[in-house]
Amino acid sequence: LLSLSSLVCCSAAADVDEPNLSKSFLPQHESDHGGAVGSSQDTRLHVFTVDYDYVQIPYEVTLWILLASLAKIGFHIYHRLPRLMPESCILIAIGALVGAIIFASDHKSPPVMNTSIYFLYLLPPIVLEEGYFMPTRPFFENFGSILWWSVLGSLLNSFGIGLSLYGLCQIEAFGLTDLNLLQNLLFGSMISAVDPVAALVVFEEASVNEQLHMMIFGESLLNDGITVVLYNIFIAFTQMHRYEEIESIDVFAGFARFFVVGLGGILFGIVFGFVSALMTRFTHNVSAIEPLLVFMFSYLSYLSAETLYISGILAMTACAVTMKKYVEENVSQNSYTTIKYFMKMLSSVSETLIFVFMGVSTVGKNHEWNWAFICFTLLFCFIWRTLSVFALFYIGNKFRTYPFTFKDQLIISYSGLRGASSFSLAFLLPANLFPRKKLFITATLVVIYFTVFIQGITIGPLVRYLDVKKTNKKESINEEIHVRLMDHLKAGIEDICGHWSHYQLRDKFKKFDNKYLKKILIREHQPKSSIVSLYKKMEIKLAIEMAESGMKISEASTASLQSGRKRRVHRLSPAEVESMRDVLAHNLYQVRQ
C-alpha cells in the first residue's frame, strides 16, 4: 500500500510540471532571466511572487531523480517483488505509466530521452562504477575469450541480422521493399547492441559464477564500441550512397576506425588514470577533494574520448581500472568510502532513470507497426545470438583450460538483453535518410521489451533450473596468500621452461610497477609490498564491520556485559592476523626476488 501511495504521489508530482517537461528534455533556448531577484515587469509591489522558469531545469532534474528514487524505494518495500522480476521491468512499467499520464493530459507525445542526455550524463556513472568495481584479475585471465566473443559476436550478429532482414525485405507481400541493404545493415548493428545496463542488472540479481559474469561484462563493454562504430559507418555510407559511390577506401577507413576507436579509447583512459593517480599524491592536506579528482578525471577521459569519436566507454573503464589501485593507496579512508558509495549511488540512480525514461518514451505517436518486420526481427535476434554463441564458443573452448559448459553457453545466448543503447540509437536516426524511422523505433522497442520482460524475468529461474555454478565469493586471507603464492610459482616455472604466457606478463608488469610506477604515483611512507596494502584494506573492512556488528549486538541484547564479552573475543583476531601477515609478507615476498 505504501509503495503504491508513494508511486501515486510521485506521479502526481511529475504531473504538476507536465506542461514544461517537454521543454527540459529537448534542446531549448534558455531565456535570459533576471535570476533570484528577477526584474518583475508589473509596477505594483507584491507580497508573493512566483518565477518558475528561473529554476525550471534544476527543479525538473531533481524531480525526475526523486521520482526514480521513490520508484526504487517502492519496489523494495514489498520484499517479494524483487524475487519475482528484475527491477528494470517495474521501472519501465512506471515510466510507461508516467508517459501515459503525460500523453493523456497533454495530447502530445511525452518527451523523448534526449540522446545526448543519455550518452553524456546517464551512461558515464554506470560505466565508471562497472569499471571501478571490475574484478581485474578474472577479467584479464579471460581476456582472450572476452575479446574473441565480443568482437566477433557483435560483428556476426550485426551482419547476420542485417542480411537476414534484407532477405525478408525482398518478399513483396510484406511491403518492405523500400528498405535497402544499408538501412537493414544499420538496423542490424543497432539492434545487436547488448546493453551494459539491462544485462548486468539481471546477472547481478541471479549471481552466476565469475567466469560467466566476466563474459557478459566484457561483451557489454566492448560491444558498445563496435556497434556504435558500425552504426556510424553505416550512417556515413547511407549518406554517401545518395550522392556518390562508396569506394574501397571508405571500407578500409571503416576498418581503421575500429582500431582507432578501441585502442584509442584504452590509451586515453590509461593516460587520464595515471594523471589522476599522480594528482592524489598531493592531496593529503585537502582530502575533501579526493573523491572529486576521481570522478572528474574519469569523466574527463570519457568526454575527451567522445569528442574525438573514440569509445568513451572503453576510455572510462581503462581510466577506472588504472587509477583504482594507486588512488586507493593514496586517499584517506573516508574518501575511499565516499568514492565507493557515491559511485554506487550515482550509477544506481542513472540506471533507474534510464529505465524510467525508456518507459516514458514508449508512449507517443512515433510508431509504425509491421507484423512481418517486427516478428522476424525478434526471431533473427534470437537465432543469430544462439548461433554465434555456440559457433564462437566451440572454437574458443579449444584454447581454454576450463572450457565453457553447454549450460554456460545457453545462459550467455539467453542473456542478450537489449536496452537503452539500442533505443537511443534508434531515436537518433536522421529522418531524412531513413523514411521508415518509425518502423525501426517500434521494432527496437518491441525487442527491448521482449528481452527485458520475458527474458529478464525468466533468466533467474532458468539459472536456478539449469543449476549453473554460482559465485562462492568469500575473501579469506588464507586463500589470497595461496593464490599469490601460486602466481609466483607459476611465473617461476614458466621462467625455467622458457615459456611466455600471461603469468610471465603479469610478473613483468608487477616488477615494473614496483620499480617505477608506484614510486611516482603513490605517496611516500606507504608500505611497498602489495600484500601488506591488501591486508591493510581487509583489516579496515574488518574493523568497520566489527564496529557495525558490535552495534547490532548491543542493540539486540539488553545485557551489555555479555555483548561486551562477545565483542572482545572478536576483537583479538585482527591483531593475530596482523602478526601473521607481517611474518608471511616478509617471508613470502622476498623469496622470488
Place this chain on the structure above:
Amino acid sequence: LLSLSSLVCCSAAADVDEPNLSKSFLPQHESDHGGAVGSSQDTRLHVFTVDYDYVQIPYEVTLWILLASLAKIGFHIYHRLPRLMPESCILIAIGALVGAIIFASDHKSPPVMNTSIYFLYLLPPIVLEEGYFMPTRPFFENFGSILWWSVLGSLLNSFGIGLSLYGLCQIEAFGLTDLNLLQNLLFGSMISAVDPVAALVVFEEASVNEQLHMMIFGESLLNDGITVVLYNIFIAFTQMHRYEEIESIDVFAGFARFFVVGLGGILFGIVFGFVSALMTRFTHNVSAIEPLLVFMFSYLSYLSAETLYISGILAMTACAVTMKKYVEENVSQNSYTTIKYFMKMLSSVSETLIFVFMGVSTVGKNHEWNWAFICFTLLFCFIWRTLSVFALFYIGNKFRTYPFTFKDQLIISYSGLRGASSFSLAFLLPANLFPRKKLFITATLVVIYFTVFIQGITIGPLVRYLDVKKTNKKESINEEIHVRLMDHLKAGIEDICGHWSHYQLRDKFKKFDNKYLKKILIREHQPKSSIVSLYKKMEIKLAIEMAESGMKISEASTASLQSGRKRRVHRLSPAEVESMRDVLAHNLYQVRQ
C-alpha cells in the same frame, strides 16, 4: 615549484578552451547535435573526427572544477602559505590571472559568473553544508542575540550606508548628482550583505570561540534574506518611481515581504526535512540511494523556496537541521560517511569555484572609477558596521547571562567580509534603470577585494593579538552526560518556579519528539533514548579512528607484536564505555520521567 607547475598546467588547460568559455557561462542556444554518433555532413568517411560542440558544456564545467581543485591542491602543497593568508585570497588571485590571460588573448571581457549559476548551483552546496554541520545547541541558545543583531544590523547598515552616500552625492564637485535616493539605498542594501562564504572561511581558519562563531554564522544566514529582500524592494521602487508614485501600501507590502521571506523559508525547510526523514525510513533495502534523498530533498527545498521568492538559504538550512537528526538514525553507516564527506567535498568545490570566478570576472571593461564614491563607500561600510555592532551589542548584552566582551565586538565588527553575494547582485542590476551600473560594480569589487584581502589576511593575527577566547572543542562522554543532566535539572527547577524559558521549551519539544515525531520518522527497532544513539555514534567514530590509528601504528613500527599489544590496550575502552553507557542511560534517563 610543483604548485606553480600545476597552476601553469591548469591555466594552460583553461587556455585551450578560451574561445568557447564565454559561451558556456552565458545563456546560449544549444545546437541540435547528432549526439555521440553525430551526423557529419561531409560525404567521405574519416578515420578521425572531432566534435567539440557536442561535449562542450559538461567538458568545460569539468575543466573549471579541475582548475579549482588543482588550485586548492597547489595552495596546500606549500604548507607555509595557508598560515600567511586565507585560501580565498589566493583563489581570487588565480582567477584574476586566468581572467587576464583570457582577456589578453581574446581582447574581450572574460565571461562573468552568471548570477543564476551562483544562486542555483554554487551557493546551495555551501548552505547545505553549513546547515547540516551547524551545532544546533549553541545556535538555539544564542538565537535571540543572533536575530537581534543580524536583522537590525543589516537594516542599520543598508540604510546607513545608503543615506550617507546620498548625502555625498549632493556635493556637486564629485559629479554624482545623477544618483538619486533610491539608487543609493539599493547600493547600500547590496553592499551591506556580509558573505556567508568569505567570512566563515576566515573564521574557521582562525578558530574563534563558539559564541562568536555562532554570531557570524547566524548573521550571514539571516543577512542574505534581508539584503536580497531589500534589494528586490528597492528595484521595484525604482521601477515604480519612473512611472508613478510610491504609495504607502507598497511600503507595507515591503514590510510584509520580510516576514513572508523569512518565516516562509523556514516553514518550507521544515516540511521538506520531515518528508525526507520519513523517506529514509523505508530505504533499508536500497541504502545506496540514501545520500541521494538527503541531497535532493534539501536542494528541492531550496529551489522551491527560490521559485516563490522566499529565502532559499533559510529553507535549506531549516531542512538540513530538521532532517539531520532523523536521517542519521535511519541511514547505514556507509551512507552516513558518504553524506558527510560528499557534502564537505561539494561545498569546498563550490567555495573554490566562487572565488576563482570572482577573480575571473574582475578583469574586463565594465568598470567606472570615481575616487570619491569608492573611497567613501569603503569608509561608510567600515563606520556603519562598527557603529551598528557597538550600538546593538550594547543593548543586546543587557539581556544576556554571558555578555559579549569588547574584544568579541571588535572582532565581529572587523569580520564584515563582503563576497560573492554582493558581487552577483551588482552584476544583476538592470542597466536601463541604473545608468551608472559600472560605477556600482567597481565600488562593490573594491569593497570585496579590500575586505577579503586586507581584513581577511589581518583577522587571524588580530585574533591572536587580542587573545580572543578560542574553541576548546573536545567531545567527551563525561561532559555530555553532565550537560544533559544539567538540562534536566534546569528544566525541573523552572518547572517548580513556574518560570518559562528556553529550557522548558526544549524539554517540551523533546517530549513531543519522543512521543510522536520519532515514532513516525525513525525506523523501528532503533534505541529510543537519544543518549544511547549519541553514544552509538561516538562509538562508531571511535572504532573507525581506532582502525585508522592502528593502521598508522602498524605502518610506523616494524615490530608487529608491539603494535598489536598497543592496539589491544586501546581496544578495551569501547567495551568499558558501553557498559558504562548502558548503566548511565538507564539510570539517568528514567529519573525525569
